[in-house]
Amino acid sequence: MFSIKYDDWRNTCSQIFNQKHGRKRMYLQWYPFTRLSQKEKELLISQEFFNSFIKSGLFLYYSENWIVPNNYIMKGDGNFRNASLVSPIMYLLALTIGKSISNVYVCKRPQGIKVFYAGNFDEDRLYYKKDYDVFFKTINKISQSYQYYIKTDVKDFFPNIDMNKLFDMINNRLSVIANPISQKDLLLYKELLLCLGQGEFPLIENSTVSSYLATVVYLEKPDIKLNHYVENKEKDITEFVMIRYADDLYILFNSNTPQKKLMPIVNRVINFYSSELKKLGLSLNRSKTTWRRISELNEELKKSLYDEQFNGKDFNITDIVDADLLLKFLENIENALLNYSLDVTEYTKIVNNTFFIKQTEYTPQEIFNSLVYEKHQLFNNPQIINKLLLLINFDYSFLKLDTKRFMIMFLKTKDGNLIKAMLAKLFEANRNGVWSIYDTSLAINYLLQRNFEHRDLLKILRNEEQNIHSYYNLYCKCSFFKSIKQSHQNYIRKFGKNAFYFKDDKLFFFYFMYMVELKKKNYLSAFAYFKNFFDRISAHLAFAINNDNAKGKPNYKKYYKEGAFKSLYKNIPSSDIVIRKAHTIRNANPLSHSSAELIDNNNTPKDILTSIEELSLLIKSKISEL
Numbered sequence: 001m002f003s004i005k006y007d008d009w010r011n012t013c014s015q016i017f018n019q020k021h022g023r024k025r026m027y028l029q030w031y032p033f034t035r036l037s038q039k040e041k042e043l044l045i046s047q048e049f050f051n052s053f054i055k056s057g058l059f060l061y062y063s064e065n066w067i068v069p070n071n072y073i074m075k076g077d078g079n080f081r082n083a084s085l086v087s088p089i090m091y092l093l094a095l096t097i098g099k100s101i102s103n104v105y106v107c108k109r110p111q112g113i114k115v116f117y118a119g120n121f122d123e124d125r126l127y128y129k130k131d132y133d134v135f136f137k138t139i140n141k142i143s144q145s146y147q148y149y150i151k152t153d154v155k156d157f158f159p160n161i162d163m164n165k166l167f168d169m170i171n172n173r174l175s176v177i178a179n180p181i182s183q184k185d186l187l188l189y190k191e192l193l194l195c196l197g198q199g200e201f202p203l204i205e206n207s208t209v210s211s212y213l214a215t216v217v218y219l220e221k222p223d224i225k226l227n228h229y230v231e232n233k234e235k236d237i238t239e240f241v242m243i244r245y246a247d248d249l250y251i252l253f254n255s256n257t258p259q260k261k262l263m264p265i266v267n268r269v270i271n272f273y274s275s276e277l278k279k280l281g282l283s284l285n286r287s288k289t290t291w292r293r294i295s296e297l298n299e300e301l302k303k304s305l306y307d308e309q310f311n312g313k314d315f316n317i318t319d320i321v322d323a324d325l326l327l328k329f330l331e332n333i334e335n336a337l338l339n340y341s342l343d344v345t346e347y348t349k350i351v352n353n354t355f356f357i358k359q360t361e362y363t364p365q366e367i368f369n370s371l372v373y374e375k376h377q378l379f380n381n382p383q384i385i386n387k388l389l390l391l392i393n394f395d396y397s398f399l400k401l402d403t404k405r406f407m408i409m410f411l412k413t414k415d416g417n418l419i420k421a422m423l424a425k426l427f428e429a430n431r432n433g434v435w436s437i438y439d440t441s442l443a444i445n446y447l448l449q450r451n452f453e454h455r456d457l458l459k460i461l462r463n464e465e466q467n468i469h470s471y472y473n474l475y476c477k478c479s480f481f482k483s484i485k486q487s488h489q490n491y492i493r494k495f496g497k498n499a500f501y502f503k504d505d506k507l508f509f510f511y512f513m514y515m516v517e518l519k520k521k522n523y524l525s526a527f528a529y530f531k532n533f534f535d536r537i538s539a540h541l542a543f544a545i546n547n548d549n550a551k552g553k554p555n556y557k558k559y560y561k562e563g564a565f566k567s568l569y570k571n572i573p574s575s576d577i578v579i580r581k582a583h584t585i586r587n588a589n590p591l592s593h594s595s596a597e598l599i600d601n602n603n604t605p606k607d608i609l610t611s612i613e614e615l616s617l618l619i620k621s622k623i624s625e626l
Contacts, residue, residue, distance in 0.1 A: 001057035001505045001512070003185045006050050008099040012092055013045045015126045023127075025448060028071060029205035032088045032475035040481050052496060054093065057508025061492045064474050064483055065089050066515055068198055069467030071205055072441040074403055078344040080437060082159060083203045085471055086196050088480050091204065094196060095126060097189050098209025101170060104179045107216055112231075113223050113242040114138060117215040119208030126208045135245045139252075142241055143294050146252040148259075150266060152273060153288035154247035158214060161201035162281050163190055166218050184509065191516045199520070215246050222276035223249075229272050236265050249273075252294065259293070266291045298363075320357060321371050323381045329354040329368075330387040337395055347401045372405045372412075379412040389418050396425035400438035407445040423457070430460045440465050452476055495541070495623045504554075507536050524598060527608045528591040531582060534615045535559050541622050542568050572621045578614040585611055 016024075016033055024030040036044070043049050053059050060066075064087065071085035086094070102121035109115065116135035118128035125131065143149070167190045174180045181189075193209075196202040202210050223242065230240055230251070240253035251269065255262060274284045332350045336342035355364035355371075362370075371378070378384065388410065391398060399406045399422070410422050426443060429435045443457055452458065452472060462469040474483045484490065510533035517526035539559040542548035546568070548555055558564050562583045569575035585608060590596035598604050 001508050002055050002093070002097075002188065003182065004055065004093075004096050004100045006047050006055075008096050008103070009050050009054060009092070010045050010047075011124050012095045012099060012126070013041075015124055016092070017041055017045075019127065025451075027205050028085060028444060028448060028471075028476075029091060029207075031448060032480055035476065035479045036481070037479065040479055043481070054089075056496075057505075057512060058492065058496055059089050060508050060512050060515065062484060062487050062489050064487055066195075066519070067467065067470055067474070068196060069465070069471050072403075072437060072444055073205060074441060076348070078401060080441075081203055082198075082200065083205060084196055084198055085468070086202075086204060088475055090192075090196060091207075094193065094202070094204070094207065094209050097192070098212050099124075101181070101189070102212060102216075104174055104177075104181070105170060105217065106173065106177055107220060108173075109220060109223055110227055112240070113227055113244065115216060115223075116243075116245045117208070118206075118211035118246065121208065121212055127206065128208075128211070132245065135243070139243050139250060139297070142243065143252055143297050145254075146239070146241070146294050147254050148262065148291060149253070149294055149297055150251040150269060150291040151289065152249045152251075152270065153285040154277065155283050155285035157247040157282065158201050158203045158210070160281050160283075161214055161218055163194055163201060165280060166190075166201075166213060169217055169220070184505075188509070188512065191513070195516055195519055211246055215244065218280065219244070219247070222273065222280065225276045226251075226269070226273045230269060234265060234269065237269075250297075262291075320360065321355075321367065321375065321378070323378050323384060325354065326371065326378050326381075327383055327387060330384065330391065333398055334387070334391060334394075337391065337398060342398060342401070344401060347398075368405075372408055376412055379409060380414065385413050385415045385418055388413065389421060392418070392421050392425060396422065399442055400436075403438060403441040404445050407442055408449065411446070411449050423454075426457070426460070430464070435460070435464055440468070444468065447472075491620050491623050494626050495537075495544075504536070504540070507533065507540065510536060523605045523608045524589055524591050527585060527612065528589055530612050530615070531586050531592070534582070534619065537619060538565060538568055538622075541619075541626075545622070545625055569618050569622060572618060575618055578611075578618060581607075582611050582615055 016030070019030065019033075021034060024034050067087060069085045071081075071083040073081045073083045075081055099121050107115070116131050116138075118131065119126045120131050167186055170181065171186055193202050193213075194200070196204065201214070204210055223244065227242060230237055230253075236255050236257045237253045238255055240251060243250045243252065255265070257265065270284065270289060277283060329350065332354055333342065333347075336346050336350065351368050352364045355367040357364075357367060360367070410419060413419075423446070426439055429439050440461070443461055447454060447457060447461070458469065458472070461472070474480065510529050514526050514529035514533055517523075517529060536554075536556060536559070539548075539554035539556045542559065542564075543554040548558070548568075550557065559568075562579060565579045566576050569579065585598065587593045588595055588597035588601070590599055601607070
C-alpha cells in the first residue's frame with residue numbers, strides 16, 4: 001500500500017537504534033525504543049516484517065497505532081508547544097516517508113542560500129544537534145567576510161503551514177522533473193501527517209520529516225524570490241549570503257552605504273520577504289526580526305558544543321562551572337521567590353546573568369544546558385541539595401518555569417529526602433484539585449528518568465492525562481511488540497497468513513481513509529470508506545476460504561451485493577441482520593447514493609458507529625475460520 005522502499009525503512013530504524021540509550025530516555029517519543037530486545041530490533045528491521053506489516057498496510061488495522069496524545073514540550077516562554085505524541089510504528093513510518101520524499105525532491109535554491117534543518121536525510125541523520133552545530137560553524141565562518149546581518153523569525157511557523165500548499169509544491173516539483181509521486185501516495189502522506197498532527201502540520205519530538213518539509217520544501221520559494229530581489233534590486237548591497245536553520249533566516253551582507261543610512265534598505269528587504277511569506281499564510285515575528293553589525297552575531301545564536309577546543313585540547317563548557325556558580329543560581333531563584341517576583345521573565349534574567357562567563361563565547365543558556373545535561377557531581381554537593389530542599393518546601397511552583405531541566409537537576413542529586421519532598425508536592429497538588437499541565441510535565445519527566453517505576457504517580461497520570469497513560473501502557477511499560485500481540489485486533493494477522501492482500505494496494509487504503517475520516521468525525525465519509533473496506537476484505541476471505549475467485553483473484557465485483565455477503569457470513573448468528581442494516585445505511589449515504597436519506601436522520605452517528613462495530617465482528621468471526 002505504501003510506496004516506500006525497504007532500504008529507507010531499515011536505515012530509519014537503524015538510526016533510531018543507534019542513538020545512545022540515555023538520550024532515548026530523555027524523550028517520551030523515543031523511550032519505547034529502549035524497551036525493545038535485540039531480537040525485536042532484528043524483527044522490526046527485517047524485510048519480512050516490512051513487507052507483511054508495514055508496506056502492506058496491515059499495521060493500520062490496529063487501533064493502538066492511531067492514538068495521538070498531546071506531548072508536553074515546554075517552550076522558553078513558559079507555554080507548551082502544540083506537539084503530538086505518536087505510536088512508534090507511526091513515528092518510524094513518518095520518518096521513512098520524509099526520507100522517500102527527500103530522495104526524489106530536487107531543491108532549486110541557488111548556491112548563495114545554505115539551508116539546515118533538524119537532521120539530514122541525505123546523510124541518514126535523524127537527530128538535530130549535529131546539524132545545528134554545522135549550521136553554527138558555517139555561519140560563524142562565513143560571517144568573517146561580511147559587515148552586517150539581518151536575522152528574521154517566522155511567527156507561529158509550524159501551526160500556520162498549509163498542508164495543501166505543501167503537497168502541491170511537492171507534486172509540482174516532482175512532475176516537472178519527471179519523477180512524480182502517485183496521487184494515491186501524495187494523499188496517503190498528506191492525510192497521515194495531518195492525522196499525526198491532530199489536524200495540523202505535525203510537530204513531533206525529534207521529527208526530521210517535519211523539519212525537512214517545513215524548511216527545505218515549504219520555504220523554498222520565498223528564499224528563491226528574496227535572493228533574486230536582493231541580487232537584482234538592492235544595488236547598495238554589494239555582497240550577501242543567506243543561511244537558514246528551519247524558520248530562522250540570516251542574511252549576511254556588505255554595503256558601501258554608511259550604517260546610519262542602511263535602515264531603508266534593510267526595511268525594503270524585510271518587507272519583501274514578509275510579502276513572500278504572506279503568500280504562504282505566514283508572517284514575520286517583527287519583535288524577533290533585527291539587523292546589526294556582524295560583530296554582534298554571536299548574541300543571536302546558541303553556541304554548539306560539538307568538536308570545540310580550548311587552548312588546543314578538548315574542552316567541555318562545564319569545566320569552568322563549579323558548585324559556587326550553581327549555588328549562586330539557586331540563591332537568585334530563592335531571592336526572587338522571597339520577593340514574590342519570580343516569573344518566566346525574571347527566571348530568564350537569572351539564567352542569563354548567572355551563567356554569563358566572559359572568557360567564553362558560549363551563551364548563558366548553553367552553559368546552563370550543559371550543566372544540567374552533562375555535569376553530575378556538582379549536584380551531589382550538600383549545599384546544593386540543602387538549597388533545593390529549602391526551595392521546594394517554600395514554593396515548588398518554581399519547578400514549573402522549566403520542568404524538564406529542574407526535574408533532571410533534582411534526580412541527579414540522588415538524594416532520597418529531596419526527591420520525596422518534590423514528589424510530595426505533586427501528590428498534594430493532586431489531592432487539593434489544583435493539578436495543572438505543568439504538574440503533568442513534571443510527572444512525565446520524573447517517570448521518564450525513573451523508567452516509569454512509580455505506581456502512585458502513574459495512577460495520578462492515568463486520572464489526569466488518560467491518553468498519555470495509554471501511551472505508557474502500550475509502548476513504555478513493555479515492548480510495543482507485546483502490545484501488538486495482545487491487541488484485541490490481532491486476529492487480523494491470521495488473515496495475513498492466508499490472504500491475497502499482499503498484492504492488493506487498495507484494501508488497507510480504504511481502511512486508512514476510514515480512520516482518517518473517523519478522526520475528523522466525518523461519519524458519513526468514514527462509513528463509506530469502511531463499507532468499501534468490508535466489501536473488499538470479504539472478497540479476500542471468500543477467496544481464501546471458499547476459493548471464490550475471478551481469474552485467480554478475489555472476486556471484487558461480486559462482493560458489493562447484499563446476497564453475496566449473506567451467503568459468505570451465513571454461519572455467523574444474526575449476520576443477515578447486520579448486513580441488511582449496513583446496506584440500508586450505504587444506500588441512504590449521500591456519499592454513496594443520491595437518495596441521501598441519512599442527511600435527515602438525527603441518529604446517524606450512533607447508527608453508523610454501531611454498524612461499523614458489527615461489521616468488524618463479522619470480519620473477526622470469518623477470519624477465525626482460517
